[in-house]
Amino acid sequence: MGTIKAALLGFGTVGQGVYEAVRSHRQQLKARLGAEVEIVAVLIKNPYKKRDVGRSVLVTTDFEEILAIPGLEVVFEAIVGEEPGFSYCMKAIEKGCHVITANKVMFAKYGEILLEHAKAHGVYVGYEATTAGGVPVIRTIAHQLQVNDIQRVQAILNGTSNFILTEMREKHLPFEEALAIAQQHGYAEADPGNDIEGKDAFCKLMILSRLVFGGQPDWKEVEVEGINALTLADVEKAEKKGLRYKHIADVYRYGDTLKASVKPVLVPPEHALYAIEGVNNAVTIYGSLIGKITLAGPGAGKFPTASAMIEDLAGGYRRIPQMNAI
Amino acid sequence: MGTIKAALLGFGTVGQGVYEAVRSHRQQLKARLGAEVEIVAVLIKNPYKKRDVGRSVLVTTDFEEILAIPGLEVVFEAIVGEEPGFSYCMKAIEKGCHVITANKVMFAKYGEILLEHAKAHGVYVGYEATTAGGVPVIRTIAHQLQVNDIQRVQAILNGTSNFILTEMREKHLPFEEALAIAQQHGYAEADPGNDIEGKDAFCKLMILSRLVFGGQPDWKEVEVEGINALTLADVEKAEKKGLRYKHIADVYRYGDTLKASVKPVLVPPEHALYAIEGVNNAVTIYGSLIGKITLAGPGAGKFPTASAMIEDLAGGYRRIPQMNAI
Numbered sequence: 001m002g003t004i005k006a007a008l009l010g011f012g013t014v015g016q017g018v019y020e021a022v023r024s025h026r027q028q029l030k031a032r033l034g035a036e037v038e039i040v041a042v043l044i045k046n047p048y049k050k051r052d053v054g055r056s057v058l059v060t061t062d063f064e065e066i067l068a069i070p071g072l073e074v075v076f077e078a079i080v081g082e083e084p085g086f087s088y089c090m091k092a093i094e095k096g097c098h099v100i101t102a103n104k105v106m107f108a109k110y111g112e113i114l115l116e117h118a119k120a121h122g123v124y125v126g127y128e129a130t131t132a133g134g135v136p137v138i139r140t141i142a143h144q145l146q147v148n149d150i151q152r153v154q155a156i157l158n159g160t161s162n163f164i165l166t167e168m169r170e171k172h173l174p175f176e177e178a179l180a181i182a183q184q185h186g187y188a189e190a191d192p193g194n195d196i197e198g199k200d201a202f203c204k205l206m207i208l209s210r211l212v213f214g215g216q217p218d219w220k221e222v223e224v225e226g227i228n229a230l231t232l233a234d235v236e237k238a239e240k241k242g243l244r245y246k247h248i249a250d251v252y253r254y255g256d257t258l259k260a261s262v263k264p265v266l267v268p269p270e271h272a273l274y275a276i277e278g279v280n281n282a283v284t285i286y287g288s289l290i291g292k293i294t295l296a297g298p299g300a301g302k303f304p305t306a307s308a309m310i311e312d313l314a315g316g317y318r319r320i321p322q323m324n325a326i
Numbered sequence: 327m328g329t330i331k332a333a334l335l336g337f338g339t340v341g342q343g344v345y346e347a348v349r350s351h352r353q354q355l356k357a358r359l360g361a362e363v364e365i366v367a368v369l370i371k372n373p374y375k376k377r378d379v380g381r382s383v384l385v386t387t388d389f390e391e392i393l394a395i396p397g398l399e400v401v402f403e404a405i406v407g408e409e410p411g412f413s414y415c416m417k418a419i420e421k422g423c424h425v426i427t428a429n430k431v432m433f434a435k436y437g438e439i440l441l442e443h444a445k446a447h448g449v450y451v452g453y454e455a456t457t458a459g460g461v462p463v464i465r466t467i468a469h470q471l472q473v474n475d476i477q478r479v480q481a482i483l484n485g486t487s488n489f490i491l492t493e494m495r496e497k498h499l500p501f502e503e504a505l506a507i508a509q510q511h512g513y514a515e516a517d518p519g520n521d522i523e524g525k526d527a528f529c530k531l532m533i534l535s536r537l538v539f540g541g542q543p544d545w546k547e548v549e550v551e552g553i554n555a556l557t558l559a560d561v562e563k564a565e566k567k568g569l570r571y572k573h574i575a576d577v578y579r580y581g582d583t584l585k586a587s588v589k590p591v592l593v594p595p596e597h598a599l600y601a602i603e604g605v606n607n608a609v610t611i612y613g614s615l616i617g618k619i620t621l622a623g624p625g626a627g628k629f630p631t632a633s634a635m636i637e638d639l640a641g642g643y644r645r646i647p648q649m650n651a652i
Contacts, residue, residue: 021615028473134616136470143469144462146640147354148633272622275601289347289633290460290623296598297619307474307615314472 004033004317007041007066007097009088010078011051013186014102014129015042017306018076019053025310032314037074041066043088063088067095074317076309077101086110093117093125098317100309102129108203111210126312131204132157132281134304135297139315141211141285148287150212152252154272157204159279159299160188160195161227161247165264166277169239174232187279187300197226198247198262205249205262208283217251217258225263238266246273252286330359330643332400333367333392333423335414337377339512340404340428340455341368343632345379351636358640363400367392369414389414393421400643402635403427412436419443419451424643426635428455434529437536452638457530458483458607460630461623465641467537467611474613476538478578480598483530485605485625486514486521487553487573491590492603495565500558513605513626523552524573524588531575531588534609543577543584551589564592572599578612 006022008015022029022037029037041058043066044051051059060066063084066075075092077099079085085106089099090113099118101107107114107130118125128138132155141150156162160182167178179196182188194200202224209216227247238245243266251260267274272294276282281299286292298304332348334341348355348363355363367384369392370377377385386392389410392401401418403425405411411432415425416439425444427433433440433456444451454464458481467476482488486508493504505522508514520526528550535542553573564571569592577586593600598620602608607625612618624630 025473025475025615028475032472135619136466139470140462140466143641144465144637146358147351147636149351149354269601270603275595277596287633289351289629289636291627291630291633293461293621293623295619295621298617301617303615304617307613307617310473310615311470315469 002035004035004037004074005040005069005072006037006074006076007043007069007072008039008076008078009043009063009066009085010080011042011044012078012080013302014078014305014309015076017302018078018309021303021306021310029310029314033317037313040072041069063091067091072097074098074100074313077103078309079103080105082106082109086114089114089125090117093121093123096121096123098124098126098313100126100129100312100316102305102309104130104200104203104207108206111207124316126309126316127207128312129305129308131207132283132295133159133297133299133301134307135281135283135295135299136308136311137208137283137295138211139312140295141208145285145287145290148289150285150287152250152286153208153212153283155205155208155249155283156246156273156276156281157201157249157283157299158195158198158247159281160192161198161201162276162281162299163187163279164196165227165230165235165245165247168230168232168235169244172232172236175228175230196228198224201247201249202262205251205260209251209258209260212285213251213253213258215258217260223261223263227264230264243268244274246271246276248273328361330361330363330400331366331395331398332363332402333369333395333398334365334402334404335369335389335392335411336404336406337368337370338404338406339628340631340635341402343628344402344404344635347629347632347636355636355640359643363639366398367395389417393417398423400424400426400639403429404635405429406431408432408435412440415440415451416443419447419449422447422449424450424452424639426452426455426638426642428631428635430456430526430529430533434532437533450642452635452642453533454638455631455634457533458609458621459485459623459625459627460633461607461609461621461625462634462637463534463609463621464537465638466621467534471611471613471616474615476611476613478576478612479534479538479609480574480576481531481534481609482572482599482602482607483527483575483609483625484521484524484573485607486518487524487527488602488607488625489513489605490522491553491556491561491571491573494556494558494561495570498558498562501554501556522554524550527573527575528588531577531586535577535584535586539577539579539584541584543586549587549589553590556590569594570600572597572602574599
């Protein structure tokens, strides 16, 4: 029984979560994978910041150093943005490493290329952590809904936006104050643009679209609207009518094309996403046999996202010989 | 590319759903399994009832006739009750058939034996359809949550009870009238005892317990209470306080033992099961890394249950060579 050597690209909240979770769940990983998982290297940006990692761990700003590690098998990519994440993932695949990514901006654009590249090199690319945080929507759709024709996916994919809308309604706060609370809680970035303008949810929706429908709608045709135009008055008016604004990402088949939108939608209590509150995410899937099912849970956060990455490794790693055989 | 020969035990609502779904999703099954699935035989109880099946399908009351079919590969078991379901499944396994069951009463008691027997004979036993109807909770827990330590499962597992509670609250109906509506809709049996007394939810909870914790609590120690003692006054009193009665099946680790209960519980709006309405089921899983996730959807019905059985075949069939290798 050997050791599975893994490297971590990025050591922000998610990267640190993976590092800690691999250590705290060492026994469970060993039981599942038949080998211990060891994080042997961490790629960082700022070499002057102190990192809380074991002495034997290589901490470097140079990705080539990581690629050169003999016997490296797994790369966890937890960098933000298209580049250098994409190039690093491509190189890791070429080196024969399995790649587990949480990078939604990169994967929305380059997912197809990465998956093709991985197939050609006989390795696994897991992207569960890109979408809906800890909720295992990607692999549930991929493995548990293989026969159903999926007609539509409707989802709450940005925890920050959902948290802000919940705060506005429950505490009668104006948008700016609710946003400030989200930032205090660490949900929203200092620059919350991607969250509140709908770009983050858009990327996740495009990832779901490729998985469910085998393609994406023309990005320019997708209506993307954030929650930043909603006022407290809007939210209160809706509440009086028994409705709620939810920031909903929606993609469905329309004849031979795909239609998608990401925007605030007024929903009634019987809507599956009405009761999804706070930083939770939820994905509703409409299938030809199953009807409508909804998966909900924490849409972000250190350990939920780490959970998605580690479960992805445990589930995917095993499946590789089978994947290649198909 | 050959044909996968399958037999159907039982031709009630679920059995008919599987029969129709296999036909309507022929292409999807072929794409996933590399072979067409054909229902070649149906086991019935009443030989005088007309059955809407193809001419080439063997319709029989004699299980031995089905077992004797050359090259039979899959048995869908959709009979109600411990026997003869259990004996039939054991014999099918011995004959080398994969078994996909929807029989919760049987599987709650004999699941462990069936799974062991299947392992010994190199076949797959799928039981997704026993629990939470179409919602893929069994395989999500089995395959998507392999690293997380699951500490607790709380669930709404009986659609009829949940429907009755929803009707009572929304329409201010007494229990008996809500039950009558459930029966008119075909949700509750003529003898609704198993549903409203909590026995159905108990069986499903025991199935989840074995899966999640590798065992079941002592059945005699589990508090099982149905919704039949709840009055409209109880429901209305709760509503005034902003609470709802939900019939909750709950199992969790307590030291070295397992504790479980199945009973009406008052829950506040922030509870994950508060908003689960009508005939829906939902399962909330508490994991060490993931936090709390909830899977919700139709808890019963012809096509949701058929969906669970067919997806189980598609997912499990592929996995068999790998399962045996482990």
